[in-house]
Amino acid sequence: AQTTLDEWARDPVDPEIRAxxxxxxxxxxxxxEDGTYSLGDDALLCLKDLRxxxxxxxxxxxxxxxxxxxxxxxxxxxxxxxxxxxxxxxxIEDTWRHKLAVAALELLVPLTWPFEIDPVExxxxxxxxxxxxxxxxxxYKRAILQFDRDRTLQTAVKIALPSMAxxxxxxxxxxxxxxxxxxxxxxxxxxxxxxxxAPMDTDxxxxxxxxxxxxxxxxxxxxxxxxxxxSIGEDFVTQDVIILEILFFLLKGIDAEKxxxxxxxxxxxxxxxxxxxxxxEKAMLAGYARNAPTRHNRFGTMIWxxxxxxxxxxxxxxxxxxxxQASMRKMDQTKKWNKPRRPxxxxxxxxxxxxxxxxxxxxxxxxxxxKAFVEEFLDSSFNPLFLHLRKAIExxxxxxxxxxxxxxxxxVSWFLRAECxxxxxxxxxxxxxxxxxxxxxxxxxxxxxxxxxxxxxxILLNRFMQKxxxxxxxxxxxxxxxCFTQILLTVHExxxxxxxxxxxxxxxxxxxxxxxxxxxxxxxxxxxxYNGQGFGYLDAVTELSHVxxxxxxxxxKQNVDMQIRSKRxxxxxxxxxxxxxxxxxxxxxxxxxxxxxxxxxxxVSERKFDFTRFAAKFVNQSSVNTFVAFAKYFADLDTEQLKxxxxxxxxxxxxxxxxxxxxRVDILQLFNKMMKGPDxxxxxxxxxxxxxxLVKHFFRQVVKKVQERPELVVEMLFSKIPATLFFLEHxxxxxxxxxx
Amino acid sequence: xxxxxxxxxxxxxxxxKKRTPIPKLDDNRLLSDPGIPRLQRISKERLRFKGKGxxxxxxxxxxxxxxxxxxxxxxxxxxxxxxxxxEKVGHTKRMQMMRKGWIDEGKPRRTTEWDDEx
Numbered sequence: 074a075q076t077t078l079d080e081w082a083r084d085p086v087d088p089e090i091r092a093x094x095x096x097x098x099x100x101x102x103x104x105x106e107d108g109t110y111s112l113g114d115d116a117l118l119c120l121k122d123l124r125x126x127x128x129x130x131x132x133x134x135x136x137x138x139x140x141x142x143x144x145x146x147x148x149x150x151x152x153x154x155x156x157x158x159x160x161x162x163x164x165i166e167d168t169w170r171h172k173l174a175v176a177a178l179e180l181l182v183p184l185t186w187p188f189e190i191d192p193v194e195x196x197x198x199x200x201x202x203x204x205x206x207x208x209x210x211x212x213y214k215r216a217i218l219q220f221d222r223d224r225t226l227q228t229a230v231k232i233a234l235p236s237m238a239x240x241x242x243x244x245x246x247x248x249x250x251x252x253x254x255x256x257x258x259x260x261x262x263x264x265x266x267x268x269x270x271a272p273m274d275t276d277x278x279x280x281x282x283x284x285x286x287x288x289x290x291x292x293x294x295x296x297x298x299x300x301x302x303x304s305i306g307e308d309f310v311t312q313d314v315i316i317l318e319i320l321f322f323l324l325k326g327i328d329a330e331k332x333x334x335x336x337x338x339x340x341x342x343x344x345x346x347x348x349x350x351x352x353x354e355k356a357m358l359a360g361y362a363r364n365a366p367t368r369h370n371r372f373g374t375m376i377w378x379x380x381x382x383x384x385x386x387x388x389x390x391x392x393x394x395x396x397x398q399a400s401m402r403k404m405d406q407t408k409k410w411n412k413p414r415r416p417x418x419x420x421x422x423x424x425x426x427x428x429x430x431x432x433x434x435x436x437x438x439x440x441x442x443x444k445a446f447v448e449e450f451l452d453s454s455f456n457p458l459f460l461h462l463r464k465a466i467e468x469x470x471x472x473x474x475x476x477x478x479x480x481x482x483x484x485v486s487w488f489l490r491a492e493c494x495x496x497x498x499x500x501x502x503x504x505x506x507x508x509x510x511x512x513x514x515x516x517x518x519x520x521x522x523x524x525x526x527x528x529x530x531x532i533l534l535n536r537f538m539q540k541x542x543x544x545x546x547x548x549x550x551x552x553x554x555x556c557f558t559q560i561l562l563t564v565h566e567x568x569x570x571x572x573x574x575x576x577x578x579x580x581x582x583x584x585x586x587x588x589x590x591x592x593x594x595x596x597x598x599x600x601x602x603y604n605g606q607g608f609g610y611l612d613a614v615t616e617l618s619h620v621x622x623x624x625x626x627x628x629x630k631q632n633v634d635m636q637i638r639s640k641r642x643x644x645x646x647x648x649x650x651x652x653x654x655x656x657x658x659x660x661x662x663x664x665x666x667x668x669x670x671x672x673x674x675x676x677v678s679e680r681k682f683d684f685t686r687f688a689a690k691f692v693n694q695s696s697v698n699t700f701v702a703f704a705k706y707f708a709d710l711d712t713e714q715l716k717x718x719x720x721x722x723x724x725x726x727x728x729x730x731x732x733x734x735x736x737r738v739d740i741l742q743l744f745n746k747m748m749k750g751p752d753x754x755x756x757x758x759x760x761x762x763x764x765x766x767l768v769k770h771f772f773r774q775v776v777k778k779v780q781e782r783p784e785l786v787v788e789m790l791f792s793k794i795p796a797t798l799f800f801l802e803h804x805x806x807x808x809x810x811x812x813x
Numbered sequence: 814x815x816x817x818x819x820x821x822x823x824x825x826x827x828x829x830k831k832r833t834p835i836p837k838l839d840d841n842r843l844l845s846d847p848g849i850p851r852l853q854r855i856s857k858e859r860l861r862f863k864g865k866g867x868x869x870x871x872x873x874x875x876x877x878x879x880x881x882x883x884x885x886x887x888x889x890x891x892x893x894x895x896x897x898x899x900e901k902v903g904h905t906k907r908m909q910m911m912r913k914g915w916i917d918e919g920k921p922r923r924t925t926e927w928d929d930e931x
Contacts, residue, residue, distance in 0.1 A: 381855070398873065401877055401880060408890070408891045411891070412897060742876055742892075742893070749873070768868075773865065776864065779862075783853075784915050786852065786856040786860070787853060787912070788912065790896070791899070792903065794909055796913065
């Protein structure tokens with residue numbers, strides 16, 4: 074079919090829908106004679122009609138035409154916000170005004186509801202309107218945050234206040250509905266963020282996280298969140314997940330550690346960061362200048378590289394003159410073919426929004442505001458809210474959706490980190506003899522976060538991690554790992570607390586965590602099975618195994634006769650049962666019998682824990698591959714991350730004496746590149762010296778080994794087979810002892 | 814080609830232009846003379862180490878040897894890509910058998926085995 078210009082110019086929206094919606098919006102009201110907004114005669118009915126249109130057209134017909142029309146007609150900024158502003162001073166006193174306000178809010182919530190393209194439900198229509206609506210929603214957010222005639226978010230809360238004041242038992246479904254709407258409105262505003270896929274006209278700073286936080290502070294939304302979450306379970310029940318989402322979208326990506334740094338240290342740290350970055354850039358430019366051409370680009374140098382069998386390779390460019398390594402590099406770089414790679418998975422809108430591995434930076438005012446909120450939240454609301462949420466997740470309550478578990482565990486890790494950072498700062502302040510601060514955190518113990526440091530949470534976390542691992546839900550597993558790591562770190566800090574109670578509790582927790590062998594196995598399996606899940610995930614995996622191994626090592630040293638509970642299969646029992654059951658077993662009895670057998674198959678037994686044997690599980694080709702994948706990002710890693718990789722390789726090569734696992738050409742090349750460049754580690758940095766030591770020692774080991782066993786030259790191309798591993802490392806075969 | 818022996822003479826000949834197959838870096842190529850056997854040869858002839866104090870230089874020379882060898886064996890691929898391909902080829906049964914064989918060749922005769930019992 075031929076397409077004509079007319080067809081392109083055709084209105085994407087059904088003209089009849091447009092006509093109806095526009096006439097309703099016009100009838101809603103407009104600028105009156107006194108220059109302020111004046112309501113139309115039937116404004117309330119118009120609002121209700123508009124809502125019906127939105128519900129019917131978009132909900133039932135599964136189209137987005139109405140939402141698009143409303144966006145084009147500037148309904149939110151032109152009418153709804155004006156209406157709310159007009160009636161907000163007397164919104165609660167007057168039933169008619171209150172109704173009007175609720176109706177306006179009932180329109181605002183679905184309009185700001187983050188737009189999602191559901192691959193199952195979506196029609197062409199959704200794809201057509203999607204980008205437009207997404208951008209329009211950012212416009213809504215901007216209008217609401219920057220609106221100067223009214224505090225819209227506060228008005229929304231004000232509208233819900235009468236319903237909130239009613240005690241839980243006497244609340245009508247309508248009251249519950251109004252509260253829900255107000256909270257969802259706040260959530261939507263916190264959640265909306267500029268899409269990565271579409272370009273924007275507006276200034277990003279006006280809709281950034283900092284702007285959101287500043288507005289929340291200015292309009293006292295934080296107070297609302299605090300009072301709702303501290304009285305959760307009493308006055309509020311079903312609202313817990315909405316608060317969870319608000320918190321998630323407010324806090325994700327913010328560095329909890331930096332938040333609690335003293336201003337002075339933070340400034341110092343920021344200055345350091347800037348200095349380091351400038352230093353890094355300087356080193357980079359110097360590295361380039363070393364190899365840059367010294368004459369103009371048509372100077373036309375060409376060299377021959379002599380090779381064996383009388384062959385030569387020609388390379389052009391003066392940058393390779395007199396430098397053997399540079400010419401080798403250039404030979405490689407000029408090759409055109411690339412090994413085909415799996416294309417990266419496309420992330421949809423929801424994943425993009427849920428992404429918590431992207432760091433967010435805040436302005437200093439926003440930082441102060443969110444810090445104050447987090448402190449108050451920890452003091453008053455953390456325990457009740459997270460206890461309530463945990464129970465809801467355990468019960469699989471109807472309101473809990475899949476994403477909520479992920480958000481829950483991410484926030485647990487976030488708040489634990491924040492609490493630890495806060496205590497550290499307090500300690501520093503108290504240690505400083507000049508300051509007047511007294512040690513307050515020390516007296517309080519870790520009770521403020523106690524509700525997530527109990528056995529119930531650990532069980533839930535274990536189940537969650539196992540489940541997401543089985544279902545390959547990597548982002549879930551990522552959140553679970555972050556949470557587990559943070560729990561381990563918190564327990565560690567607790568064990569070093571000055572209070573004896575804290576130490577005792579820490580020991581108890583460690584007992585419980587390290588008692589289950591299944592936990593140990595899970596950490597190892599996750600580390601071994603990394604396969605391109607992205608950097609955030611990789612960072613979480615390596616951190617978890619680093620922290621876990623370190624803590625376990627310390628713990629095992631302190632508790633020499635440590636026991637663990639392991640699940641073992643006992644085949645004998647199964648066999649015996651099958652024999653005794655005989656051939657006469659009827660159908661009905663059979664089912665329960667297989668259950669019995671399965672039970673019998675897995676018996677639980679205790680045995681002595683041997684750390685060296687456990688550590689050996691960490692040392693194998695696949696975990697090496699995971700850490701190599703991590704080390705490949707060396708240019709972007711910070712000191713702590715580089716240290717993590719360093720410790721692992723050090724453990725492999727020297728502690729466990731399995732350096733042969735690292736004897737692979739690609740790993741050698743990576744190490745060589747890290748140390749000797751081009752684009753290697755900054756030679757001035759502290760990490761460089763550590764790595765230099767490691768790599769030099771390791772390289773010496775490799776040279777020695779290759780000289781002793783020339784067969785390594787070929788083996789160096791491959792991952793090692795277990796059968797030959799021992800011989801390659803030691804030069805003789807292991808005595809094989811028959812397994813008893 | 815096995816065609817052209819006169820048996821299919823009545824059938825209509827359909828000419829389909831076939832793409833020239835892209836050479837693969839597979840186990841056959843790796844085991845052919847310019848592959849592993851050559852690597853074993855050149856490593857014996859050329860690989861000289863300076864030892865202590867020259868760790869980086871020694872490894873760089875070794876890496877260069879691999880790079881030039883791979884450039885001869887499979888000029889199409891960049892060094893890192895070729896290494897990745899070969900690593901994968903090493904997982905096949907045949908390669909694992911061969912690798913085990915090469916290592917066993919280098920082992921000392923089985924006479925001193927009794928010594929290191931622990």
